[in-house]
Amino acid sequence: MSVLNEFKAVATGMWTTFRSIFEKPITYQYPEVKRPVRTRFKGRHVLERYENGLERCIGCSLCSAACPADAIFVESEENTDEVRFSPGERYASTYEINMLRCIYCGYCEDACPTEAIVLGDNYELSFTSRSDAIYDKNMLLVPVPEGGAPTPQEVEPGAFDRSVPDMEDPID
Amino acid sequence: MDTALLLEWVIKGAILTLILVTGFAYTTLYERKLLAKIQVRIGPNRVGPGGWLQPAADGIKLIFKEELIPARADKILFVVAPVITVIPALVIMAVVPWGSTVQMFGREIFLGVGDINVGVLYIMSVASIAVYGITLAGWSSNNKYAMMGGLRSAAQMVSYELALGLSFVPPIMLAGGMGVGEIVKAQENVWFVVWQPIGFLIFLIAALAEVNRAPFDMPEAEQELTAGYHTEYSGMKFALFFMAEYIKMVAVSAIGASLYFGGYLGPFVDRLPWLGPIYLFIKILIGLGLMIWIRATLPRIRYDRLMAFGWKVLLPLSLANVFITAIIIVAIG
Numbered sequence: 129m130s131v132l133n134e135f136k137a138v139a140t141g142m143w144t145t146f147r148s149i150f151e152k153p154i155t156y157q158y159p160e161v162k163r164p165v166r167t168r169f170k171g172r173h174v175l176e177r178y179e180n181g182l183e184r185c186i187g188c189s190l191c192s193a194a195c196p197a198d199a200i201f202v203e204s205e206e207n208t209d210e211v212r213f214s215p216g217e218r219y220a221s222t223y224e225i226n227m228l229r230c231i232y233c234g235y236c237e238d239a240c241p242t243e244a245i246v247l248g249d250n251y252e253l254s255f256t257s258r259s260d261a262i263y264d265k266n267m268l269l270v271p272v273p274e275g276g277a278p279t280p281q282e283v284e285p286g287a288f289d290r291s292v293p294d295m296e297d298p299i300d
Numbered sequence: 301m302d303t304a305l306l307l308e309w310v311i312k313g314a315i316l317t318l319i320l321v322t323g324f325a326y327t328t329l330y331e332r333k334l335l336a337k338i339q340v341r342i343g344p345n346r347v348g349p350g351g352w353l354q355p356a357a358d359g360i361k362l363i364f365k366e367e368l369i370p371a372r373a374d375k376i377l378f379v380v381a382p383v384i385t386v387i388p389a390l391v392i393m394a395v396v397p398w399g400s401t402v403q404m405f406g407r408e409i410f411l412g413v414g415d416i417n418v419g420v421l422y423i424m425s426v427a428s429i430a431v432y433g434i435t436l437a438g439w440s441s442n443n444k445y446a447m448m449g450g451l452r453s454a455a456q457m458v459s460y461e462l463a464l465g466l467s468f469v470p471p472i473m474l475a476g477g478m479g480v481g482e483i484v485k486a487q488e489n490v491w492f493v494v495w496q497p498i499g500f501l502i503f504l505i506a507a508l509a510e511v512n513r514a515p516f517d518m519p520e521a522e523q524e525l526t527a528g529y530h531t532e533y534s535g536m537k538f539a540l541f542f543m544a545e546y547i548k549m550v551a552v553s554a555i556g557a558s559l560y561f562g563g564y565l566g567p568f569v570d571r572l573p574w575l576g577p578i579y580l581f582i583k584i585l586i587g588l589g590l591m592i593w594i595r596a597t598l599p600r601i602r603y604d605r606l607m608a609f610g611w612k613v614l615l616p617l618s619l620a621n622v623f624i625t626a627i628i629i630v631a632i633g
Contacts, residue, residue, distance in 0.1 A: 138597075142593065142594075145597040146593065148338055149334075153341055154341075155341050
């Protein structure tokens, strides 16, 4: 009896939807409850520091070159041992990311020779004007770690002559 | 006719209209909440405690929206169409009694606006007027999607109104009268759904098609017609279409409850007549819940199948149902 089968099909569907009324909602009440992001989530960028507080960014502009959306602007200047921002010769005096252009592809992360720029966990980026969408270096830099000193630092001559540190295989 | 009677009618009419308009607002909330439950979501819960002020927020939003009239639209029809749709939806409930009579202000007051002796016919004829509004809205919009939606709705309503009309006939025959009040009173011992399960099924399907609810929401099939007949409508004019649809849902639930589920009747209602409206309200809530549940479950059926089902299955079935019911009534006496 095909008619009976049709009725059975409808009844099965109705029963399925009826059962789901008693399931617990899976909704996250967003502004109050935030869903934890995945380990490889690509959120807003951060500029990392070394343990001693020096900036990892050496102002090489490789991120800017790798950026397919042309969102990153870097200007670099020379480090001296009296005014030192990062190890090696140069540091980024200007570092700006236009968050309206960024597509969060993570190429900048891949291009960076010092693992200075990392796409972090923050996804709550909303702006009220275009100029607010441009994040400068102060907004991107992470706070100085414990035991470190803020940049610029005055260091003893010849202690930081390498721009690119020895690095292990990248982790998440 | 004395002035007090006139005043009584005006007050009852105003109360019914107010209840329906409020009911419309809260039917939308009910639908969103229940649909969310079925889809394992939470639903609106931001405006007011538990989202209870959401309809008010929606209404305010719609009032402040821009009213657009498309270029080269038929302006008069474009403005009149929502009104033609919403007025029948509002007046259709007038013949459904909410209860028996109560003593108030020293007079017998009948709970219900007007229980006329051809109530069922009135329902049929008024419900048919609403289709003009929808078709005219589609026609006057000067938009091909709206036009298609309007035409579909005309075709669909003509097809399903036959079955709907025939599904009204068994309760009329069982009660021996056309007034909704008479039909309700005839169900004092047994609800008609017990004698007429097929009749109720036909009524349910045809009523869903009549009020353009899923799975028969052809006139506004989003995937094919953007929004169907109300594609070009915005602001309060759109709200009127929305209102008509939801008030018709309430009305259809009330009519279904009265014809097949004993209307305002229930335990102790003969001693406490004020229980009548409460019983009817509960029955309407269950009816609305059923419609929302069906919407959450069944996908929209294809247009040609909709027409084939209406003409080749539903109409013969309802005719056979009426025929067999008539024979049994004559045989038993």
